[in-house]
Amino acid sequence: MAIILDADVIIRGEKGVFDLGGWMASLPNDHFEIAAITIAELWHRVERAVEPQKSKRRKYLESVVAALPIVPYTEQTAYEHARIGAELKSPA
Numbered sequence: 146m147a148i149i150l151d152a153d154v155i156i157r158g159e160k161g162v163f164d165l166g167g168w169m170a171s172l173p174n175d176h177f178e179i180a181a182i183t184i185a186e187l188w189h190r191v192e193r194a195v196e197p198q199k200s201k202r203r204k205y206l207e208s209v210v211a212a213l214p215i216v217p218y219t220e221q222t223a224y225e226h227a228r229i230g231a232e233l234k235s236p237a
Contacts, residue, residue, distance in 0.1 A: 147176045149216060152186045155179075159205045181218040184210060 150165075158165030169177055184206075191202045216222075 146174070147178055148172070149178050149180055150183070150213070152183050152190075155183070155187060155206075155209055156190070158209075159202065177213055178216050179210065179213045180216045180222075184215065 154163065154165060157163035169175075187206050187209075191199060191206055194202050
C-alpha cells in the first residue's frame with residue numbers, strides 16, 4: 146500500500162517526538178511517498194526559521210525528500226483535493 150506522508154508526521158519526526166524512520170521500517174510492505182504540495186509547506190517552514198534552526202530544518206527536509214518519491218500536484222490532484230475537502234465540510 147502507498148502511504149503519503151503529511152507535513153505533521155515529518156515535522157514530528159524532525160522534532161524527535163515521533164520515530165518516523167522506525168515507524169516506516171515497521172511497515173516493510175508499504176511504500177512511502179511525499180506530495181509536492183507538502184514539500185512546499187515544509188520549505189515554507191524552513192524559510193521562516195532563523196539560524197541555527199533554519200540549517201537544521203533544511204538538512205532534515207533535504208534528507209527526507211531525497212529518500213521519498215514525490216507525488217506531483219497536478220490539475221487532477223488539485224480537483225480531487227478540492228472535491229474531498231468540500232465533501233468533508235458538507236453538512237452530513
